[in-house]
Amino acid sequence: MQSDSVYLQRLSWPVWQKHGITVDVLRLDRLDELISGNKAFKLQPWSPPNxxxxxxxxxxxxxxxxxxxLAAAGQRWGVSTWGIVRGEPPATAHAAIQDLERMGMQLMFIDRETYRRREEPAFRLSLQAQIGEFELIPEGGNCPASILACQQIWSFIPDQEKWDVxxxxxxxxxxxAGLISGRGSRKTQLLGISSLKISTPELEVMVRLALARAGQSDPGGWQVQPSTLRYGALNGHLASLFQRSEALGLPLDPIYTLRALDGLLHRVLAGELPVxxxxxxxxxxxxxxxxxxxARIECLSPAFQGPMPL
Ligand SMILES: Cc1ncc(COP(=O)(O)O)c(C=O)c1O
Known part of the structure; x- marks a missing residue:
């Protein structure tokens, strides 16, 4: 990890000033070209020499x-990788699939029904029968080793005492879950903003399960917030927010970090963050x-009529 390439970026938008708060972004995406952001931590348990x-x-x-x-990590660490991909293979391989193949990942596309059974031992056995022995990393790296590795994110945060949220x-x-369990006695409250449009209690259960699976107790001090849109969906507001952030030198991804920024914006506009x-x-x-x-962002953004409350 190139820790010296991580930096803080101030988002000096009038909306924050109007509500008396400051917002900085910790650019963990700069940790690595390919194994960036939270992936640098989540995949660390399988990095050399392990x-x-x-x-x-x-x-x-x-x-x-x-x-x-994972494909990038496998190529760099000299270990072969398999990607079990949800859904039908696209008619022509798009950029991400091309990347996976170029980095040497072997792909197996499975229908959504079978994908839902991915955690079942019988499915694992059928995979083994087809491809031999493997080291399984659950979807999204949601396993104890990755969660514990995410505790280390704290050590990349400058001015540890400064942050309220x-x-x-x-x-x-x-x-x-890694951030919650690694928080220790810091006063900082944690807010997880989900890419899923499910209920807050369901999100809370997900986090508690992750903590329990990693053998960590729940110290509190955290909240979760669902997405306002279903997973992967986009609308004009998000597309405009994406373009505004990008123009200001903050590139975000539409599924996760853009929604996190949008969720924060909603909270602030609702007056939920103290001055x-x-x-x-x-x-x-x-x-x-x-x-x-x-392409969809560029199509949706100009059609967006509403005020952008930034
Ligand atoms: C860019 C980005 N941010 C955040 C997340 C969410 O991470 P987690 O599954 O640990 O909640 C992901 C998911 O893989 C992601 O790709």
């Missing part, structure tokens, strides 16, 4: 940031995924 001899296998969608980073994009909740709050938003990487959504 890289196993047998292939690393994991799951994800065709545009999965996790599979992309730490905002983190959430998928499986593994990264957030004087110092907010730190983690940039968890995933920028490769932008390529899959750029």
């Amino acid at each position: 890289t196993p001899q047998r292939p690393l296998l994991s799951f994800g969608g065709a545009w999965s940031n996790h599979l992309h980073a 730490l905002v983190c994009a959430m998928g499986t909740g593994a990264t957030l 004087g709050s110092k907010v730190l938003l983690l940039h968890t990487g995933g920028l490769q995924g932008v390529r899959g959504q750029r």
Whole structure:
């Protein structure tokens, strides 16, 4: 990891000033070109010298940031990788699939019904029968080793005592669980903003399960917030926010970090952050995924009529 390439970026938008808060972004995406953001931590348990001899296998969608980073890690660490991909193979391989193949990842596309059974022992056995022994990394790296590795994110945060709220994009909740369990006695409150449009109690259960699976107790001091849009969906507001951030030198990915920023914006507009709050938003990487959504962003953004409350 290139820790000296991580930096803080101040988001000097009038909306924050109007509500009396400051927002900085911790550019963890700069940790590495390919194994960036939270992936640098989540995949660390398999990095040399702990890289196993047998292939690393994991799951994800065709545009999965996790599979992309795993393929890059496998190529760099000299271990073969398998990506079990949700859904039919696209008629022509898009940029992400091309990347995975170029980095040497072997792909197996499975229908959504079978994908839902990916955690079942019978499915694992059928995979073994087809491809031999492998080291399984659960979808999104949501396993104890990755969660514990995410505790180390704290050591990349400058001015540890300064932050009132730490905002983190959430998928499986593994990264957030690592941050929660690594928080220690710091006063910083954690806010996980999900890419999923499910209920807050369901999100809370996900995080508690991740903590329990990693053998960590729940010290409290955290909240979760669902996405306002279903997973992967985009609308004019998000597309405009994406373009505004990019124009100001903050590239975000539409599935995770853009939603985290949007969720924060909603909170602030609802007056839910006390005046004087110092907010730190983690940039968890995933920028490769932008390529899959750029055309839609460019189509949706000009059609957006509403005011952009920035
Ligand atoms: C860029 C980015 N940020 C955040 C997340 C969410 O991470 P987690 O699954 O640990 O909640 C992901 C998911 O893989 C991601 O790709």
